Amino acid sequence: MIEFLPLLLFVGAVVVLLMGYSVAFSLAGTGLLFAAIGAMTGHFDSVFLEAVPNRIFSVMNNETLIAVPLFVFMGVMLEKSRIAEELLDTMAALFGSMRGGLGISVTLVGMLLAASTGIVGATVVTMGLLSLPTMLKRGYDPAVATGTICASGTLGQIIPPSIVLVLLGDVISNAYQQSQIDQGIFSPETVTVGDLFLGALIPGLLLVAAYIAYMVFVAITRPQAVPAIPEEELNQITNLWLRALKALVPPVVLIGLVLGSILGGFATPTEAASVGAVGAIGLAVMRRAFNLKTLNEVMRSTTQVSSMVFIILVGASIFSLVFRGYGGDDLVRDFLHDLPGGVVGAMAIVMLIVFLLGFFLDFIEITFVVVPIVAPILLSMGLDPVWLGVMLAINLQTSFLTPPFGFALFYLRGVAPAHVSTTQIYKGVVPFILIQLLVLGLLAWQTGLATWLPELVYG
Template identity: 50%
Template sequence: MTSLLPFFMFGSVFLLLLLGYPVALTLGGVSVIFGLLIFGPEFFALLPLRIWGTMNNVVLLAVPLFVFMGVMLEKSGIAEKLLETMSMLFGKFRGGLALSVVIVGALLAASTGIVGATVVTMGLMSLPVMLKRGYQPELATGTIAASGTLGQIIPPSIVLVLLGSILNVSVGDMFVGALIPGLMLVTAYLLYIVLLGFMRPDTMPSVSQEEMLSFASKASMKTVIEAFLIPMLLVLAVLGSIFAGIASPTEAAAIGAFGALLLTLFQRKLSLDVLRSVMRETTSLTSMVFMILAGASAFSLVFRGMHGDRLLADAILQANLQPELFLALVMVVVFLAGFFIDFIEIIFIIVPVVAPVFTAFGVDLLWIGVLLAMNLQASFLTPPFGFSLFYLKGVAPKEVTTSHLYRGIIPFIVIQVMMLVLVIVFPELVTWLPKALSGH
């Protein structure tokens, strides 16, 4: 009976989350109850040390810094400038607006990584224009929602920071390893839109001659350079310093936060109100993450104290479950969990439980981390609780229905699953670049 307690505890947390209880309080509350039942009052002597050890992790300092960078860039107006410029460049092509949304989503992912801000900005600016030009609502909403979530896999990504911390893998290696899969996903989105334009031209009507002339007159070289140069400088400062080994991810996050502050100042958008708003939003988002992290630390302490990780690893090894089959099982569970709970909850509940098993199998945890990040990206898109769909519905015109959003996102989820399978079959897509940069 004692051997079943860890799994009963895990099931209790999952059930309470599905019933809608707050994540941090559920994790902390269930852990305290089980901790008292199993270890007695001495449990409270261990818990503060465990939480302090987590909060003292310098790597996690990158979380508020990257959040600050993303929110500050949202206020700077860089996203709007990028969208306008890309629309001018690609507007004359069939599907040009959809292509520009994907490219801007990738650039914003590499410079901000804040999914909500990216989806809302592109939804407000691009969706009405796409609908006015005759784009199929499903294609327009699906493209915006999928492109807005690229910040989950393209570094710098908070998901990669959290996964690196839990899996005990270098966050710098996580960033480098996720680069090729992230770019593959962007390329797959672009190819899908181009192919759809050939096969079903009715979903994205071509642009009139007058509009083409209007685009050509507006798209000056100076406008293009200014729109691209600003975010690219920041991307090079952050990712370049990590990839070159000059700065750690935490130090690079500080460079990014300071760079975003300067760019907002140069754009003449910095004011005391803006700074106050950015700091308030950063504090709110960071507090949410760290409250969940404190609850997850308590959960991990009790679960491991009951030898839950060892019991799970022994059960799988004794069942002669092959590493490939276990990996497939974990990927399916994470994908299905993404339909109902948030990516942060999945990271802090499921990943610490399965990580020791992957270690026992001798599997490369860097590869596992990137696979999990790709899988978790889908949780933003899968109904009924896909956060990107909520963000987009909140700013979409009235004629755009929830069914449009759900139908529109299906092809992009299929593309994500295909890319995930490709990276599972070819692990070198993740491991090659980190090894090449480290000289191994």
């Protein structure tokens, strides 16, 4: 019975979550309850609970995680300054003369917003409010329109600088060090957030290219589903290329400064995030959208999101310590090592579990609860840490799209018109799920897609 306590702990946490309680307090409360039961029955070593204060202090003292509120501030400020709206209008005009042009413009703007905000919910809601009514008005098939918006909105999971990659980078780095210690290797070598940013760049761009290719395919095979904007309407737009430059250059320059400073080794992710936050304020000032009311709204949103992330991290830390106290990490290690197929079978099972958990849990909970348990084991089996991090990020992105519980579907359902059915939204995302699984399979086959760029830049 004792050996099944870690499994009961995990199941208990899931049950409490499904009852509707807060994630952070569900994890911490379940962990503390099982620790108390174990302490009273003599099956739990209290030394693990004594490590909680040190774990919480190390979380709050982690310089890498300071990048999270700064990136959130940057994204929310760009959202409030209506840059997304101007980008959509301009890109739609640029590509509107061709069938599927609106879909292509939504994909490209989704990519830029992903690199600017890194927040899936904010991107999907913004794109849904701004582009969905326009696409439907132009005669787009509702399934194609909603699928494009959901898929483009989830690019924030993989296109750097992504908050998902920041959090995963920190967890994977710790897991890599733990795996080295478990193997008796004491090396100063580590994995950085910059490594993960570089590793995710090519797969992220591959996804964008695949989305655009699908839109071109639809335009060829079902032209009535993705009509072009009437030519007489496009002729009414003056100075299009000048407008395009004004809309595109500022956010692209900001993204280039943030990413370039990280990838070039000139700044840490935290320092680059501060540059992004200040740059976002500068863009808002240029657009005359910066005032005390806007600043107040942005700071409130940033505080709410950041508080949620860190309180979940604290709850997950307590849960993980109790899980390890019951020998849960040994149980998982034995299970993965005993699977047929070796490291391939272990990786396949982990990816399946993460995919299924993505239906019910946000990426933050999965990153802080599941990844610290399985990552050291997989890394000790010889997997590349950067490749593992990118695979997990794309996997989570896919689960965000998958019916019936994909988070992106709920976000869009909340802002979509009533005449757009949930079935149409589900139908629309299916081709994009297949595209992501194809890219995931390609990345599993050709690991160099994730590892080549970091090795080229950092050696």
